Amino acid sequence: MAYSNKVIEHYENPRNVGSMDKDDLNVGTGMVGAPACGDVMRLQIKVNEDGVIEDAKFKTYGCGSAIASSSLLTEWVKGKTLDEASEIKNSEIAAELELPPVKIHCSVLAEDAIKAAIDDFKNKSQGQKKSA
Amino acid sequence: MKTPIYFDYSATTPVDPRVAKTMCDCLTLEGTFGNPASRSHQYGWDAEKLVDEARKNVAALINADPKEIVFTSGATESDNLAIKGVAHFYHKKGKHIITCKTEHKAVLDTCRHLEREGYEVTYLDPEPNGLIDLKKLEAAMRDDTILVSIMHVNNEIGVIQDIEAIGELTRSRKILFHVDAAQSAGKVLIDLKKYKVDLMSFSAHKIYGPKGSGALYVRRKPRVRLEAQMHGGGHERGMRSGTLAVHQIVGIGEAFRIAKEEMATENEGIRILRDRLLNGLKDIEEVYINGDMDQRIPHNLNISFNFVEGESLMMALKDLAVSSGSACTSASLEPSYVLRALGRSDELAHSSIRFTLGRFSTEQEIDFAIAQISKNIDKLRELSPLWEMYKDGIDLSSIEWAAH
Numbered sequence: 386m387a388y389s390n391k392v393i394e395h396y397e398n399p400r401n402v403g404s405m406d407k408d409d410l411n412v413g414t415g416m417v418g419a420p421a422c423g424d425v426m427r428l429q430i431k432v433n434e435d436g437v438i439e440d441a442k443f444k445t446y447g448c449g450s451a452i453a454s455s456s457l458l459t460e461w462v463k464g465k466t467l468d469e470a471s472e473i474k475n476s477e478i479a480a481e482l483e484l485p486p487v488k489i490h491c492s493v494l495a496e497d498a499i500k501a502a503i504d505d506f507k508n509k510s511q512g513q514k515k516s517a
Numbered sequence: 518m519k520t521p522i523y524f525d526y527s528a529t530t531p532v533d534p535r536v537a538k539t540m541c542d543c544l545t546l547e548g549t550f551g552n553p554a555s556r557s558h559q560y561g562w563d564a565e566k567l568v569d570e571a572r573k574n575v576a577a578l579i580n581a582d583p584k585e586i587v588f589t590s591g592a593t594e595s596d597n598l599a600i601k602g603v604a605h606f607y608h609k610k611g612k613h614i615i616t617c618k619t620e621h622k623a624v625l626d627t628c629r630h631l632e633r634e635g636y637e638v639t640y641l642d643p644e645p646n647g648l649i650d651l652k653k654l655e656a657a658m659r660d661d662t663i664l665v666s667i668m669h670v671n672n673e674i675g676v677i678q679d680i681e682a683i684g685e686l687t688r689s690r691k692i693l694f695h696v697d698a699a700q701s702a703g704k705v706l707i708d709l710k711k712y713k714v715d716l717m718s719f720s721a722h723k724i725y726g727p728k729g730s731g732a733l734y735v736r737r738k739p740r741v742r743l744e745a746q747m748h749g750g751g752h753e754r755g756m757r758s759g760t761l762a763v764h765q766i767v768g769i770g771e772a773f774r775i776a777k778e779e780m781a782t783e784n785e786g787i788r789i790l791r792d793r794l795l796n797g798l799k800d801i802e803e804v805y806i807n808g809d810m811d812q813r814i815p816h817n818l819n820i821s822f823n824f825v826e827g828e829s830l831m832m833a834l835k836d837l838a839v840s841s842g843s844a845c846t847s848a849s850l851e852p853s854y855v856l857r858a859l860g861r862s863d864e865l866a867h868s869s870i871r872f873t874l875g876r877f878s879t880e881q882e883i884d885f886a887i888a889q890i891s892k893n894i895d896k897l898r899e900l901s902p903l904w905e906m907y908k909d910g911i912d913l914s915s916i917e918w919a920a921h
Contacts, residue, residue: 388832396832402900419918420903421863423826423852427902444902448828452900 388449389483395453400460403442405429410513413506417497424451424491428498430462430470432506438462438470443498450488454478454495467503520836522882526723526816526875527672527700528840533725533876536771540727543567543764553761554752564763571770575732578773579698579707579717584737587753588766591731592699593623595718596666598733598757599695600627602743603664603716604636607693611661617641617649618858620668624697628666645860646809647676655686664693669701669717673855673871674808675817677705684713693741699723699731703776704784704814709734715741721765725876726772730765733757787874788815790883794872797887801894803907805865807856818872821856821865824904825897830870833893837886840871864903864913 388396407414412431418424424447431440441459445452457478462470478484478492523531532540542548543564553568555561572583589595604614616628618640628638639657644650649667658665665687670677680696687694695716698707703724709717714736721730735741735756749758795818798804803823822830827841841853852866861869872886898904906913 393832396829399900404905416902417919420867420913421918423828423863423867425902425918444900444905446824446901446903447826449832451826452829 391482392450392453392484395456395482396449399452399456401442401456402444404444405431405440405442410509413502413504413509415498415501415503415505417501418447418494420446423447424494426451426455426494426498428455428458428502430502430506432467436466438465438467447491448488450482450484450491451494453482454484454491455498457481458495458499462499467506470499471503473499518881518885521838522836522886523877524837524839524872524874524886527675527871527873529722529728530725530875531877532727532768533772533775535775536726536768539771540764540768543767549763553763554750567763567767568761571766574770574774574777575719578702578777579709579734580711581709581734582737585734587733587735587756588761588769589731589733589757590729591722592697592718592720595731595733596621596623596697597627598743598746599716599718600624600664600666601631601746602756603693603695603741604631605744606742607663611663612636613639613659613662614664614666615639615641615654615657615662616666617643617668619643619647619671619855620666621672621697621699624666624668643858647671647674647807647859648809648812649678649683651679651682651686654683658686658690658692662690662692664695666695666697668697669707670698670705670814671808671855672700673853674819675700675814675873676808677701677812677814680714681712688713701814702773703780704816709736719769721769721772724772724776727765727768730762730769732769783876784815787878790874790878790880791815791818793880794818794883794886797883798890801891807859807861807869816874819869820872821861821869822894823865823868824901824907825868825894827868827870829897830868830893833897834889836889841869
Protein backbone atom coordinates (compact mmCIF):
# COMPACT_ATOMS: atom_id res chain seq x y z
CA MET A 386 0.00 0.00 0.00
CA ALA A 387 1.36 3.41 -0.86
CA TYR A 388 1.41 6.02 1.88
CA SER A 389 0.75 9.70 1.25
CA ASN A 390 3.75 12.00 1.51
CA LYS A 391 2.19 13.62 4.58
CA VAL A 392 1.99 10.29 6.40
CA ILE A 393 5.59 9.51 5.48
CA GLU A 394 6.76 12.94 6.60
CA HIS A 395 5.14 12.61 10.05
CA TYR A 396 6.27 9.00 10.35
CA GLU A 397 9.88 9.85 9.60
CA ASN A 398 9.92 13.03 11.69
CA PRO A 399 7.31 12.48 14.38
CA ARG A 400 6.51 15.63 16.39
CA ASN A 401 6.25 15.73 20.17
CA VAL A 402 7.25 12.18 20.98
CA GLY A 403 7.57 11.57 24.68
CA SER A 404 6.00 11.23 28.10
CA MET A 405 4.74 13.49 30.84
CA ASP A 406 4.17 12.68 34.48
CA LYS A 407 0.70 11.19 34.49
CA ASP A 408 0.25 12.00 38.17
CA ASP A 409 0.75 15.72 37.54
CA LEU A 410 -2.61 17.42 38.04
CA ASN A 411 -2.07 19.63 35.00
CA VAL A 412 -1.54 16.60 32.78
CA GLY A 413 -4.32 14.63 31.10
CA THR A 414 -3.50 11.19 29.71
CA GLY A 415 -5.53 9.31 27.13
CA MET A 416 -4.56 5.79 26.16
CA VAL A 417 -6.74 4.09 23.58
CA GLY A 418 -6.61 0.99 21.42
CA ALA A 419 -5.33 -2.47 22.28
CA PRO A 420 -2.14 -4.38 21.50
CA ALA A 421 -4.22 -7.24 20.14
CA CYS A 422 -5.69 -4.94 17.52
CA GLY A 423 -2.28 -3.66 16.50
CA ASP A 424 -2.79 -0.07 17.68
CA VAL A 425 -2.20 1.61 21.03
CA MET A 426 -2.09 5.39 21.19
CA ARG A 427 -1.13 7.36 24.26
CA LEU A 428 -1.68 11.10 24.15
CA GLN A 429 -0.81 13.44 26.97
CA ILE A 430 -1.72 17.12 27.31
CA LYS A 431 -0.50 19.74 29.74
CA VAL A 432 -3.16 22.32 30.52
CA ASN A 433 -2.49 25.73 32.00
CA GLU A 434 -4.69 27.71 34.38
CA ASP A 435 -6.60 29.31 31.51
CA GLY A 436 -7.66 25.91 30.24
CA VAL A 437 -5.29 26.11 27.27
CA ILE A 438 -3.20 23.13 26.17
CA GLU A 439 0.37 24.34 26.34
CA ASP A 440 2.11 21.10 25.52
CA ALA A 441 1.26 17.70 24.10
CA LYS A 442 3.21 14.46 23.84
CA PHE A 443 2.45 11.09 22.32
CA LYS A 444 3.69 7.56 21.96
CA THR A 445 2.04 5.17 19.53
CA TYR A 446 2.33 1.47 18.81
CA GLY A 447 0.77 0.95 15.43
CA CYS A 448 1.12 1.38 11.71
CA GLY A 449 2.57 4.43 10.00
CA SER A 450 -0.86 6.03 9.65
CA ALA A 451 -1.54 5.66 13.37
CA ILE A 452 1.82 7.24 14.20
CA ALA A 453 1.20 10.09 11.75
CA SER A 454 -2.35 10.68 13.07
CA SER A 455 -1.12 11.06 16.63
CA SER A 456 1.85 13.17 15.62
CA LEU A 457 -0.41 15.55 13.68
CA LEU A 458 -2.88 15.70 16.55
CA THR A 459 -0.21 16.87 19.02
CA GLU A 460 0.62 19.73 16.67
CA TRP A 461 -3.02 20.69 16.31
CA VAL A 462 -4.01 20.67 19.98
CA LYS A 463 -1.17 22.85 21.22
CA GLY A 464 -2.47 26.34 21.98
CA LYS A 465 -6.10 25.25 21.80
CA THR A 466 -8.54 25.41 24.70
CA LEU A 467 -9.98 22.13 25.91
CA ASP A 468 -13.28 22.91 24.20
CA GLU A 469 -11.57 23.68 20.91
CA ALA A 470 -9.45 20.55 21.13
CA SER A 471 -12.46 18.36 21.83
CA GLU A 472 -14.02 19.56 18.61
CA ILE A 473 -11.28 18.07 16.41
CA LYS A 474 -12.92 15.48 14.18
CA ASN A 475 -11.32 12.33 12.89
CA SER A 476 -12.40 13.30 9.38
CA GLU A 477 -10.20 16.40 9.55
CA ILE A 478 -7.18 14.28 10.47
CA ALA A 479 -7.98 11.74 7.76
CA ALA A 480 -8.35 14.51 5.19
CA GLU A 481 -5.12 16.26 6.17
CA LEU A 482 -3.12 13.01 5.99
CA GLU A 483 -4.99 11.69 2.94
CA LEU A 484 -5.67 8.40 4.70
CA PRO A 485 -7.14 5.61 2.56
CA PRO A 486 -10.43 4.01 3.75
CA VAL A 487 -8.67 1.06 5.47
CA LYS A 488 -6.73 3.53 7.61
CA ILE A 489 -9.62 5.72 8.74
CA HIS A 490 -9.66 3.86 12.05
CA CYS A 491 -6.27 5.41 12.82
CA SER A 492 -7.79 8.88 12.75
CA VAL A 493 -10.75 7.66 14.82
CA LEU A 494 -8.28 6.41 17.39
CA ALA A 495 -6.58 9.82 17.47
CA GLU A 496 -9.91 11.55 18.09
CA ASP A 497 -10.66 9.05 20.86
CA ALA A 498 -7.22 9.73 22.35
CA ILE A 499 -7.67 13.48 22.69
CA LYS A 500 -11.15 13.04 24.12
CA ALA A 501 -9.79 10.52 26.65
CA ALA A 502 -6.94 12.87 27.60
CA ILE A 503 -9.35 15.77 28.14
CA ASP A 504 -11.68 13.57 30.22
CA ASP A 505 -8.75 12.39 32.32
CA PHE A 506 -7.64 15.96 32.95
CA LYS A 507 -11.18 17.06 33.89
CA ASN A 508 -11.70 14.10 36.21
CA LYS A 509 -8.45 14.83 37.96
CA SER A 510 -9.16 18.52 38.45
CA GLN A 511 -12.71 17.80 39.67
CA GLY A 512 -11.32 15.28 42.16
CA GLN A 513 -8.92 17.96 43.27
CA LYS A 514 -11.76 20.45 43.87
CA LYS A 515 -13.78 17.90 45.82
CA SER A 516 -10.92 17.01 48.12
CA ALA A 517 -10.03 20.68 48.60
CA MET B 518 23.67 -2.92 -4.08
CA LYS B 519 20.20 -2.47 -5.52
CA THR B 520 17.50 -1.37 -3.06
CA PRO B 521 15.00 -2.34 -1.95
CA ILE B 522 16.82 -5.60 -1.24
CA TYR B 523 14.69 -8.60 -2.03
CA PHE B 524 13.99 -10.74 1.04
CA ASP B 525 10.67 -12.17 -0.10
CA TYR B 526 11.68 -15.29 -2.03
CA SER B 527 8.77 -17.23 -0.53
CA ALA B 528 6.34 -14.81 -2.16
CA THR B 529 7.96 -15.33 -5.53
CA THR B 530 11.39 -15.64 -7.11
CA PRO B 531 12.86 -13.97 -10.15
CA VAL B 532 13.02 -16.27 -13.16
CA ASP B 533 16.52 -17.70 -13.56
CA PRO B 534 18.04 -16.32 -16.80
CA ARG B 535 18.60 -19.91 -18.01
CA VAL B 536 14.90 -20.60 -17.52
CA ALA B 537 13.90 -17.40 -19.30
CA LYS B 538 16.04 -18.37 -22.29
CA THR B 539 14.38 -21.77 -22.72
CA MET B 540 10.96 -20.16 -22.41
CA CYS B 541 11.68 -17.48 -25.00
CA ASP B 542 12.73 -20.21 -27.41
CA CYS B 543 9.17 -21.55 -27.41
CA LEU B 544 7.23 -18.48 -28.46
CA THR B 545 8.02 -17.05 -31.87
CA LEU B 546 7.95 -18.35 -35.43
CA GLU B 547 11.66 -19.19 -35.24
CA GLY B 548 11.12 -21.10 -32.01
CA THR B 549 9.23 -24.22 -30.96
CA PHE B 550 5.80 -22.64 -31.00
CA GLY B 551 3.79 -25.69 -32.08
CA ASN B 552 0.90 -27.33 -30.28
CA PRO B 553 2.14 -30.55 -28.65
CA ALA B 554 -1.23 -32.12 -29.45
CA SER B 555 -0.66 -31.68 -33.20
CA ARG B 556 0.24 -35.21 -34.29
CA SER B 557 0.42 -34.55 -37.99
CA HIS B 558 3.54 -32.41 -38.42
CA GLN B 559 7.03 -31.51 -37.20
CA TYR B 560 5.90 -28.39 -35.26
CA GLY B 561 3.71 -30.49 -33.04
CA TRP B 562 6.31 -33.25 -32.62
CA ASP B 563 9.00 -30.74 -31.63
CA ALA B 564 6.76 -29.15 -29.02
CA GLU B 565 5.76 -32.56 -27.67
CA LYS B 566 9.41 -33.46 -27.29
CA LEU B 567 10.07 -30.36 -25.17
CA VAL B 568 7.05 -31.09 -22.99
CA ASP B 569 8.26 -34.67 -22.50
CA GLU B 570 11.69 -33.43 -21.45
CA ALA B 571 10.16 -30.97 -19.01
CA ARG B 572 7.99 -33.72 -17.56
CA LYS B 573 11.10 -35.86 -17.04
CA ASN B 574 12.90 -32.99 -15.33
CA VAL B 575 10.01 -32.30 -12.96
CA ALA B 576 9.70 -36.01 -12.15
CA ALA B 577 13.47 -36.37 -11.64
CA LEU B 578 13.63 -33.76 -8.86
CA ILE B 579 11.03 -35.63 -6.83
CA ASN B 580 12.00 -39.18 -7.83
CA ALA B 581 8.71 -39.91 -9.59
CA ASP B 582 7.70 -41.35 -12.94
CA PRO B 583 7.15 -38.71 -15.67
CA LYS B 584 3.73 -40.28 -16.31
CA GLU B 585 2.72 -39.18 -12.82
CA ILE B 586 3.07 -35.46 -13.61
CA VAL B 587 0.08 -33.31 -14.62
CA PHE B 588 0.91 -29.77 -15.69
CA THR B 589 -1.29 -27.02 -14.27
CA SER B 590 -1.36 -23.24 -13.96
CA GLY B 591 0.22 -23.28 -10.51
CA ALA B 592 0.05 -24.72 -7.01
CA THR B 593 -3.38 -23.22 -6.34
CA GLU B 594 -4.85 -25.10 -9.27
CA SER B 595 -2.96 -28.25 -8.27
CA ASP B 596 -4.36 -28.02 -4.73
CA ASN B 597 -7.88 -27.51 -6.08
CA LEU B 598 -7.58 -30.38 -8.53
CA ALA B 599 -6.15 -32.74 -5.92
CA ILE B 600 -8.61 -32.00 -3.14
CA LYS B 601 -11.82 -31.50 -5.12
CA GLY B 602 -10.79 -34.20 -7.57
CA VAL B 603 -10.36 -36.79 -4.81
CA ALA B 604 -13.42 -35.64 -2.87
CA HIS B 605 -15.69 -35.88 -5.90
CA PHE B 606 -14.29 -39.19 -7.10
CA TYR B 607 -14.30 -40.99 -3.76
CA HIS B 608 -17.41 -39.46 -2.15
CA LYS B 609 -19.14 -42.82 -1.98
CA LYS B 610 -16.31 -44.12 0.18
CA GLY B 611 -16.57 -41.26 2.65
CA LYS B 612 -16.86 -37.55 3.00
CA HIS B 613 -14.32 -36.71 5.68
CA ILE B 614 -11.11 -34.76 5.04
CA ILE B 615 -8.31 -33.81 7.46
CA THR B 616 -6.08 -30.79 7.06
CA CYS B 617 -4.29 -28.27 9.30
CA LYS B 618 -5.07 -24.69 10.31
CA THR B 619 -1.72 -23.42 9.02
CA GLU B 620 -2.23 -24.64 5.44
CA HIS B 621 -2.18 -22.22 2.52
CA LYS B 622 -5.49 -20.61 1.63
CA ALA B 623 -5.57 -22.64 -1.59
CA VAL B 624 -6.09 -25.70 0.59
CA LEU B 625 -8.17 -24.13 3.37
CA ASP B 626 -10.58 -22.35 1.07
CA THR B 627 -10.99 -25.43 -1.12
CA CYS B 628 -11.89 -27.39 2.00
CA ARG B 629 -14.37 -24.70 3.04
CA HIS B 630 -15.95 -25.02 -0.37
CA LEU B 631 -16.29 -28.77 0.07
CA GLU B 632 -17.90 -28.25 3.47
CA ARG B 633 -20.61 -26.28 1.69
CA GLU B 634 -21.05 -29.31 -0.58
CA GLY B 635 -21.67 -31.53 2.43
CA TYR B 636 -18.18 -32.80 3.20
CA GLU B 637 -16.83 -32.74 6.73
CA VAL B 638 -13.38 -31.28 7.37
CA THR B 639 -11.19 -31.53 10.47
CA TYR B 640 -8.74 -28.64 10.82
CA LEU B 641 -5.89 -29.77 13.07
CA ASP B 642 -4.14 -27.36 15.42
CA PRO B 643 -0.34 -27.45 15.02
CA GLU B 644 1.94 -27.55 18.05
CA PRO B 645 3.46 -24.21 19.18
CA ASN B 646 6.52 -24.93 17.00
CA GLY B 647 4.32 -25.20 13.91
CA LEU B 648 4.61 -28.97 13.52
CA ILE B 649 1.79 -31.47 13.57
CA ASP B 650 1.56 -33.98 16.39
CA LEU B 651 1.20 -37.30 14.55
CA LYS B 652 -0.79 -38.78 17.42
CA LYS B 653 -3.39 -36.03 17.07
CA LEU B 654 -3.48 -36.61 13.33
CA GLU B 655 -3.94 -40.32 13.84
CA ALA B 656 -6.69 -39.69 16.39
CA ALA B 657 -8.56 -37.55 13.85
CA MET B 658 -8.65 -40.36 11.24
CA ARG B 659 -11.99 -42.11 10.84
CA ASP B 660 -13.48 -44.89 8.76
CA ASP B 661 -15.00 -42.34 6.38
CA THR B 662 -11.80 -40.27 6.02
CA ILE B 663 -10.87 -40.17 2.35
CA LEU B 664 -8.09 -37.57 2.28
CA VAL B 665 -5.42 -35.98 4.44
CA SER B 666 -3.94 -32.75 3.06
CA ILE B 667 -0.85 -31.44 4.83
CA MET B 668 1.71 -29.05 3.42
CA HIS B 669 5.38 -30.00 3.27
CA VAL B 670 6.91 -26.60 4.11
CA ASN B 671 4.91 -23.76 5.59
CA ASN B 672 5.01 -20.55 3.58
CA GLU B 673 5.10 -18.18 6.56
CA ILE B 674 7.36 -19.92 9.06
CA GLY B 675 9.25 -22.41 6.87
CA VAL B 676 8.76 -25.45 9.12
CA ILE B 677 8.98 -28.88 7.51
CA GLN B 678 6.28 -31.44 8.30
CA ASP B 679 7.25 -35.10 8.52
CA ILE B 680 5.42 -36.21 5.38
CA GLU B 681 7.23 -39.54 5.35
CA ALA B 682 5.69 -40.48 8.71
CA ILE B 683 2.28 -39.10 7.79
CA GLY B 684 2.34 -41.22 4.61
CA GLU B 685 2.79 -44.35 6.70
CA LEU B 686 -0.28 -43.48 8.73
CA THR B 687 -2.50 -42.72 5.75
CA ARG B 688 -1.42 -45.62 3.53
CA SER B 689 -2.02 -48.23 6.22
CA ARG B 690 -5.59 -46.95 6.49
CA LYS B 691 -6.12 -46.59 2.74
CA ILE B 692 -6.60 -42.85 3.12
CA LEU B 693 -5.21 -40.72 0.31
CA PHE B 694 -2.49 -38.21 1.19
CA HIS B 695 -2.06 -34.88 -0.59
CA VAL B 696 0.92 -32.62 0.07
CA ASP B 697 1.19 -28.98 -0.95
CA ALA B 698 4.89 -28.79 -1.81
CA ALA B 699 4.91 -25.31 -3.34
CA GLN B 700 7.46 -24.13 -0.76
CA SER B 701 9.57 -27.26 -0.55
CA ALA B 702 10.57 -28.30 -4.06
CA GLY B 703 14.25 -27.47 -4.54
CA LYS B 704 14.63 -26.74 -0.84
CA VAL B 705 14.00 -30.11 0.80
CA LEU B 706 14.74 -33.55 -0.61
CA ILE B 707 11.58 -35.17 -1.97
CA ASP B 708 11.59 -38.88 -2.76
CA LEU B 709 8.21 -40.10 -3.94
CA LYS B 710 9.46 -43.65 -4.44
CA LYS B 711 10.02 -43.67 -0.70
CA TYR B 712 7.31 -41.37 0.70
CA LYS B 713 3.79 -42.73 0.62
CA VAL B 714 2.38 -39.53 -0.78
CA ASP B 715 -0.46 -39.88 -3.30
CA LEU B 716 -0.74 -36.35 -4.62
CA MET B 717 1.70 -33.46 -4.50
CA SER B 718 1.29 -29.85 -5.67
CA PHE B 719 4.11 -27.80 -7.15
CA SER B 720 4.63 -24.25 -8.29
CA ALA B 721 7.22 -22.99 -10.78
CA HIS B 722 7.55 -19.41 -9.58
CA LYS B 723 8.77 -20.36 -6.13
CA ILE B 724 11.83 -22.01 -7.63
CA TYR B 725 12.98 -19.52 -10.25
CA GLY B 726 10.45 -20.54 -12.88
CA PRO B 727 7.57 -18.49 -14.31
CA LYS B 728 4.31 -17.53 -12.59
CA GLY B 729 1.24 -19.28 -13.95
CA SER B 730 2.95 -22.66 -14.12
CA GLY B 731 2.71 -25.63 -11.80
CA ALA B 732 2.30 -29.36 -11.61
CA LEU B 733 0.39 -32.01 -9.74
CA TYR B 734 1.94 -35.37 -9.00
CA VAL B 735 -0.70 -38.12 -9.18
CA ARG B 736 0.51 -41.53 -8.06
CA ARG B 737 0.05 -44.48 -10.42
CA LYS B 738 0.93 -47.34 -8.08
CA PRO B 739 -1.32 -47.66 -6.17
CA ARG B 740 -3.41 -45.76 -8.64
CA VAL B 741 -5.07 -42.51 -7.57
CA ARG B 742 -8.20 -41.39 -9.40
CA LEU B 743 -9.41 -37.82 -9.73
CA GLU B 744 -12.50 -36.18 -11.10
CA ALA B 745 -11.31 -33.55 -13.57
CA GLN B 746 -12.09 -29.92 -12.73
CA MET B 747 -11.37 -28.63 -16.23
CA HIS B 748 -13.09 -30.42 -19.11
CA GLY B 749 -12.19 -30.31 -22.78
CA GLY B 750 -9.78 -32.09 -25.10
CA GLY B 751 -8.69 -34.67 -22.53
CA HIS B 752 -5.13 -33.42 -22.16
CA GLU B 753 -2.93 -34.65 -19.33
CA ARG B 754 -4.60 -38.06 -19.26
CA GLY B 755 -7.99 -36.43 -18.94
CA MET B 756 -7.16 -34.82 -15.64
CA ARG B 757 -6.56 -31.31 -16.93
CA SER B 758 -7.81 -30.31 -20.34
CA GLY B 759 -6.45 -27.29 -22.17
CA THR B 760 -3.72 -26.83 -24.77
CA LEU B 761 -0.38 -27.29 -23.05
CA ALA B 762 1.38 -23.97 -22.43
CA VAL B 763 4.71 -25.11 -23.85
CA HIS B 764 6.74 -22.08 -22.76
CA GLN B 765 5.36 -22.32 -19.21
CA ILE B 766 6.03 -26.06 -19.12
CA VAL B 767 9.62 -25.82 -20.37
CA GLY B 768 10.00 -23.06 -17.76
CA ILE B 769 9.02 -25.30 -14.86
CA GLY B 770 11.04 -28.16 -16.37
CA GLU B 771 14.23 -26.10 -16.62
CA ALA B 772 13.66 -24.65 -13.13
CA PHE B 773 13.34 -28.15 -11.67
CA ARG B 774 16.36 -29.40 -13.64
CA ILE B 775 18.54 -26.59 -12.26
CA ALA B 776 17.19 -27.16 -8.76
CA LYS B 777 18.13 -30.85 -8.86
CA GLU B 778 21.64 -30.01 -9.95
CA GLU B 779 22.29 -27.09 -7.64
CA MET B 780 20.08 -27.42 -4.58
CA ALA B 781 22.62 -29.11 -2.31
CA THR B 782 25.25 -26.37 -2.66
CA GLU B 783 22.73 -23.57 -2.94
CA ASN B 784 20.87 -24.48 0.24
CA GLU B 785 24.12 -24.69 2.21
CA GLY B 786 25.05 -21.17 1.11
CA ILE B 787 21.60 -19.89 2.02
CA ARG B 788 21.82 -21.51 5.44
CA ILE B 789 25.05 -19.62 6.13
CA LEU B 790 23.38 -16.34 5.16
CA ARG B 791 20.26 -17.06 7.22
CA ASP B 792 22.37 -17.89 10.28
CA ARG B 793 24.29 -14.66 9.76
CA LEU B 794 20.98 -12.77 9.75
CA LEU B 795 19.76 -14.60 12.82
CA ASN B 796 23.02 -13.94 14.69
CA GLY B 797 22.76 -10.26 13.86
CA LEU B 798 19.24 -9.99 15.26
CA LYS B 799 19.00 -12.47 18.11
CA ASP B 800 20.62 -10.20 20.69
CA ILE B 801 18.02 -7.47 20.26
CA GLU B 802 15.81 -7.50 23.36
CA GLU B 803 12.41 -9.18 23.17
CA VAL B 804 12.70 -10.95 19.83
CA TYR B 805 10.95 -14.24 19.23
CA ILE B 806 11.54 -16.72 16.42
CA ASN B 807 8.30 -18.13 15.05
CA GLY B 808 8.34 -21.81 14.15
CA ASP B 809 10.73 -24.65 14.88
CA MET B 810 14.37 -23.78 14.14
CA ASP B 811 15.52 -27.37 13.43
CA GLN B 812 12.71 -28.72 11.27
CA ARG B 813 12.89 -25.67 9.01
CA ILE B 814 14.15 -24.72 5.57
CA PRO B 815 17.30 -22.59 5.65
CA HIS B 816 15.61 -19.92 3.52
CA ASN B 817 13.16 -18.68 6.14
CA LEU B 818 13.45 -16.50 9.21
CA ASN B 819 10.18 -15.37 10.77
CA ILE B 820 10.78 -13.18 13.74
CA SER B 821 8.59 -11.10 16.06
CA PHE B 822 9.94 -7.86 17.50
CA ASN B 823 7.81 -7.41 20.58
CA PHE B 824 6.24 -3.96 21.18
CA VAL B 825 6.82 -2.88 17.58
CA GLU B 826 3.95 -3.12 15.14
CA GLY B 827 4.86 -5.03 11.97
CA GLU B 828 3.45 -2.67 9.42
CA SER B 829 5.24 0.35 10.86
CA LEU B 830 8.44 -1.67 10.95
CA MET B 831 8.04 -2.57 7.30
CA MET B 832 7.50 1.10 6.54
CA ALA B 833 10.77 1.87 8.31
CA LEU B 834 12.49 -0.93 6.43
CA LYS B 835 11.68 0.61 3.09
CA ASP B 836 15.02 -0.51 1.70
CA LEU B 837 14.16 -4.14 2.45
CA ALA B 838 11.44 -6.01 0.58
CA VAL B 839 10.06 -8.19 3.38
CA SER B 840 6.59 -9.28 4.33
CA SER B 841 4.75 -9.02 7.59
CA GLY B 842 3.00 -11.94 9.18
CA SER B 843 0.44 -9.35 10.06
CA ALA B 844 -2.23 -8.79 7.45
CA CYS B 845 -2.72 -5.23 8.65
CA THR B 846 -2.55 -3.94 5.12
CA SER B 847 -5.84 -5.62 4.41
CA ALA B 848 -9.08 -4.21 5.71
CA SER B 849 -9.49 -7.14 8.05
CA LEU B 850 -6.82 -5.99 10.55
CA GLU B 851 -6.36 -9.62 11.53
CA PRO B 852 -2.90 -10.77 12.50
CA SER B 853 -1.41 -13.78 10.70
CA TYR B 854 -3.69 -16.81 11.06
CA VAL B 855 -0.63 -19.04 10.93
CA LEU B 856 1.02 -17.39 13.93
CA ARG B 857 -2.31 -17.32 15.77
CA ALA B 858 -2.67 -21.08 15.16
CA LEU B 859 0.72 -21.57 16.83
CA GLY B 860 -0.77 -19.92 19.90
CA ARG B 861 1.24 -16.72 19.52
CA SER B 862 -0.38 -13.73 21.19
CA ASP B 863 -2.00 -11.15 18.94
CA GLU B 864 0.73 -8.69 19.89
CA LEU B 865 3.53 -11.00 18.77
CA ALA B 866 1.61 -11.94 15.64
CA HIS B 867 1.21 -8.24 14.84
CA SER B 868 4.95 -7.73 15.34
CA SER B 869 6.25 -10.38 12.98
CA ILE B 870 8.43 -10.00 9.91
CA ARG B 871 9.18 -12.78 7.45
CA PHE B 872 12.58 -12.78 5.77
CA THR B 873 13.00 -15.30 2.99
CA LEU B 874 16.34 -15.67 1.25
CA GLY B 875 17.17 -17.20 -2.08
CA ARG B 876 19.53 -17.87 -4.94
CA PHE B 877 20.61 -14.26 -5.40
CA SER B 878 20.95 -13.20 -1.74
CA THR B 879 24.39 -11.95 -0.64
CA GLU B 880 26.33 -11.44 2.57
CA GLN B 881 26.46 -7.71 1.91
CA GLU B 882 22.66 -7.60 1.73
CA ILE B 883 22.35 -9.44 5.05
CA ASP B 884 24.71 -7.03 6.81
CA PHE B 885 22.82 -4.05 5.44
CA ALA B 886 19.55 -5.57 6.64
CA ILE B 887 20.86 -6.17 10.17
CA ALA B 888 21.98 -2.56 10.47
CA GLN B 889 18.67 -1.22 9.16
CA ILE B 890 16.60 -3.40 11.45
CA SER B 891 18.58 -2.68 14.62
CA LYS B 892 18.42 1.07 14.04
CA ASN B 893 14.70 1.11 13.30
CA ILE B 894 13.70 -1.19 16.13
CA ASP B 895 15.30 1.28 18.51
CA LYS B 896 13.52 4.17 16.87
CA LEU B 897 10.08 2.53 16.89
CA ARG B 898 10.46 1.36 20.47
CA GLU B 899 11.18 4.94 21.48
CA LEU B 900 7.78 5.68 19.96
CA SER B 901 6.02 2.72 21.54
CA PRO B 902 3.98 3.20 24.72
CA LEU B 903 4.04 -0.57 25.16
CA TRP B 904 7.83 -0.64 25.22
CA GLU B 905 7.85 2.12 27.84
CA MET B 906 5.38 0.19 29.97
CA TYR B 907 7.41 -2.99 29.57
CA LYS B 908 10.54 -1.15 30.64
CA ASP B 909 8.65 0.24 33.66
CA GLY B 910 7.84 -3.31 34.64
CA ILE B 911 4.14 -3.11 33.87
CA ASP B 912 2.51 -6.40 32.91
CA LEU B 913 0.65 -5.59 29.71
CA SER B 914 -1.74 -8.50 30.17
CA SER B 915 -2.89 -6.95 33.47
CA ILE B 916 -4.35 -3.96 31.65
CA GLU B 917 -7.91 -3.88 30.45
CA TRP B 918 -7.62 -2.77 26.87
CA ALA B 919 -10.58 -1.40 25.00
CA ALA B 920 -10.79 -3.52 21.87
CA HIS B 921 -11.78 -1.55 18.82
